[in-house]
Amino acid sequence: MSKPSPINAARIVERAAASIDAAAGAALLLEHGALILRAVVPAAVIEAVDAELADSFERTPFSQGKFYGDRTVRFGKLFARSAQAQTLAVGCLPQQIATAVLGRWHASASLNFSQAIAIHPGSPIQVPHRDGEMWPVPPADGEHLVSAMWPLTAFTNDNGATAIWPHSHRAATPLDVPVEPVQAEMQPGDVLLFLGSTLHAGRANRSDADRRGVVIGYAASWLAAAENQWLAYPPEIARTFDPALAALIGYRRHAPNLNNHDCRCPSELLSDAGPGIGAVDELAPAQLAGLDRFFAELAA
Numbered sequence: 050m051s052k053p054s055p056i057n058a059a060r061i062v063e064r065a066a067a068s069i070d071a072a073a074g075a076a077l078l079l080e081h082g083a084l085i086l087r088a089v090v091p092a093a094v095i096e097a098v099d100a101e102l103a104d105s106f107e108r109t110p111f112s113q114g115k116f117y118g119d120r121t122v123r124f125g126k127l128f129a130r131s132a133q134a135q136t137l138a139v140g141c142l143p144q145q146i147a148t149a150v151l152g153r154w155h156a157s158a159s160l161n162f163s164q165a166i167a168i169h170p171g172s173p174i175q176v177p178h179r180d181g182e183m184w185p186v187p188p189a190d191g192e193h194l195v196s197a198m199w200p201l202t203a204f205t206n207d208n209g210a211t212a213i214w215p216h217s218h219r220a221a222t223p224l225d226v227p228v229e230p231v232q233a234e235m236q237p238g239d240v241l242l243f244l245g246s247t248l249h250a251g252r253a254n255r256s257d258a259d260r261r262g263v264v265i266g267y268a269a270s271w272l273a274a275a276e277n278q279w280l281a282y283p284p285e286i287a288r289t290f291d292p293a294l295a296a297l298i299g300y301r302r303h304a305p306n307l308n309n310h311d312c313r314c315p316s317e318l319l320s321d322a323g324p325g326i327g328a329v330d331e332l333a334p335a336q337l338a339g340l341d342r343f344f345a346e347l348a349a
Contacts (some may be wrong), residue, residue: 051065061085061213061231061241066142071347074242075149081220082247085233086240087141088097095237099201101131106167106261108132118251120172125282127163127263128294136197137343138163139293140263147195147267150244154191154269156333159196160298161266163277165201166251168209168260174253177214179231180196185271194216194245194268199259204235209254211241217248268305288319295319304333 062077063085070075078084088293109124117123127134138144151158181194204210212230232252235239243249245268254260268274278298279319287295295301302308310318312328332340 071145071149073147079222081215083213083243090239091241092238097133098131120169122167125164125276129339143197157270157303158267159270161268161274163265165263168254170254172254175251177248177250196262196266198241200235206232208256208260209252210234212252214248218244218246284318302331304331306331
């Protein structure tokens with residue numbers, strides 16, 4: 050059997066956050082499969098997130114399984130655990146870029162998951178993988194997922210900085226790619242964006258300290274989310290969120306009539322008035338136009 054063709058893994062494209070907008074960022078991400086943005090938020094914001102998650106990092110046991118890693122701590126529900134983490138998900142440049150990328154194929158994007166990860170000293174390398182493979186959707190059908198990885202501590206070659214195979218999103222590359230990947234070395238305040246079709250992996254932590262970070266995934270709203278958002282953030286918690294965050298985690302409808310609660314928008318569960326009575330349409334513009342034509346022809 051012939052060996053797979055090498056992938057050009059010379060570097061990960063990076064830009065200063067202040068020098069780029071969502072459209073340019075989306076174009077770079079789609080071209081290269083990954084993008085590092087420098088100085089997206091002040092380091093003080095990341096320090097606050099790390100402090101708010103410190104107790105969860107301390108109390109959560111090691112993961113189980115060869116994929117999650119038995120020297121790695123992982124947990125979700127970040128926005129219930131950290132108010133500052135909410136600012137990393139909505140109204141920021143990474144979300145705008147993710148929305149621009151996914152908007153090429155999908156009408157709307159929602160939160161797929163939020164996860165904190167601590168790779169402890171002695172943790173081995175992770176198997177290379179593509180996050181988009183959680184759904185049985187052919188890659189040729191477009192991109193369905195964009196992930197944003199925020200370092201809480203410095204990401205270095207020694208402590209297990211995430212490895213990226215740039216341009217690996219362009220083909221269904223086997224896992225045993227015959228090239229070395231590029232590690233995403235970053236400082237708190239930076240962010241790594243990568244497509245769901247991009248090959249990546251956590252690397253071995255050869256240092257004497259944890260490598261901590263958080264990952265926020267954005268996906269097409271019609272896909273089942275990796276994290277069950279309604280269990281993570283039931284109405285009594287979601288009603289304390291900014292409306293934009295509540296919508297991102299699923300308290301909204303998507304045309305045509307997707308994600309209903311009792312035939313109405315689930316955002317009504319977050320209001321003091323409570324849910325209304327009677328079903329309400331939520332249709333795409335083309336469907337509304339089709340209905341108008343249908344009834345106009347009936348009336349003619």
